[in-house]
Amino acid sequence: MNKIIAIANQKGGVGKTTTAVNLAASLASTKRKILLIDLDPQGNASTAAGIEGANRKTLCDHYFDQVSLEDCTQSSTDDYKIIPGDEGLIALEVAIRNDNNQGFLTKSLADFENKFDYTIIDTPPTLNQLTIEALFCASGTLIPLQCEYYSLEGVAGLMQTIETLSNKNMTSNRVLGIVRTMVDMRNNLAKEVSEELEKHFSNLVFNTLIPRNIKLAEAPSHGISGIKYMPNSYGAKAYLALAGELIRRVEYV
Numbered sequence: 001m002n003k004i005i006a007i008a009n010q011k012g013g014v015g016k017t018t019t020a021v022n023l024a025a026s027l028a029s030t031k032r033k034i035l036l037i038d039l040d041p042q043g044n045a046s047t048a049a050g051i052e053g054a055n056r057k058t059l060c061d062h063y064f065d066q067v068s069l070e071d072c073t074q075s076s077t078d079d080y081k082i083i084p085g086d087e088g089l090i091a092l093e094v095a096i097r098n099d100n101n102q103g104f105l106t107k108s109l110a111d112f113e114n115k116f117d118y119t120i121i122d123t124p125p126t127l128n129q130l131t132i133e134a135l136f137c138a139s140g141t142l143i144p145l146q147c148e149y150y151s152l153e154g155v156a157g158l159m160q161t162i163e164t165l166s167n168k169n170m171t172s173n174r175v176l177g178i179v180r181t182m183v184d185m186r187n188n189l190a191k192e193v194s195e196e197l198e199k200h201f202s203n204l205v206f207n208t209l210i211p212r213n214i215k216l217a218e219a220p221s222h223g224i225s226g227i228k229y230m231p232n233s234y235g236a237k238a239y240l241a242l243a244g245e246l247i248r249r250v251e252y253v
């Protein structure tokens with residue numbers, strides 16, 4: 001069993017990285033072997049995993065200097081492994097396009113991903129070549145979404161892109177689900193948008209709601225996941241529940 005899951009939404013700040021890191025930590029806590037790939041030049045997932053800047057070997061080193069994926073992989077402060085990212089990934093994005101090397105990540109991961117039960121890929125807030133690489137190689141995409149007025153715009157575009165790639169037989173990727181993040185049900189608009197989502201995407205919306213929880217926001221500054229930082233917090237419990245729901249969706253089909 002191996003599943004590659006892209007965490008994507010071209011809208012910024014919707015909780016992609018928080019979801020990638022805490023899902024990786026939650027899945028790892030079930031003794032599954034997890035690889036997290038930080039494909040965002042911001043490198044936020046790497047910082048949240050406790051990786052020091054100077055120690056990072058990224059997919060850039062793999063692409064330009066033939067460093068093996070094994071040698072790029074590090075242990076996180078949680079129980080998952082990580083291939084970190086940093087601003088060098090901007091050059092990788094350009095190189096893949098210039099070299100006409102679309103699908104590079106799929107080829108690179110082919111012999112490596114089977115060492116893991118799940119590979120989670122954190123993507124940047126744009127539909128650029130790095131995100132497309134993640135969508136190409138993923139078997140499923142998870143879309144974090146904040147329940148706000150503009151949040152549905154863009155998601156349709158992302159879904160369309162996945163469908164187009166899939167129809168052209170370029171990927172077997174499918175949308176695994178939409179995760180509602182930073183939920184505050186005291187907010188009437190959030191409630192309305194959340195209900196709209198349930199109506200329009202009833203099969204896709206995860207039941208688990210990720211609440212707005214300060215512990216999830218504090219954890220990255222300590223270089224650990226919210227799961228390890230404060231296991232009893234609402235945020236940690238929500239991500240553990242989301243991992244359970246994901247496992248049921250992915251493994252029991």
Ligand SMILES: Nc1ncnc2c1ncn2[C@@H]1O[C@H](COP(=O)(O)OP(=O)(O)OP(=O)(O)O)[C@@H](O)[C@H]1O
Pocket residue numbers: 011012013014015016017018019040042044123124125181182183210211212213214216217218235
């Ligand atoms: N459930 C939550 N409760 C409280 N704060 C949260 C929660 N989820 C995310 N945050 C905070 O919101 C901000 C944006 O989250 P995050 O970095 O995960 O989003 P992102 O989609 O990865 O952003 P980008 O598009 O820049 O990559 C961060 O400061 C994060 O700590």
Ligand SMILES: [Mg+2]
Pocket residue numbers: 016017018040042044123124
């Ligand atoms: Mg991010």
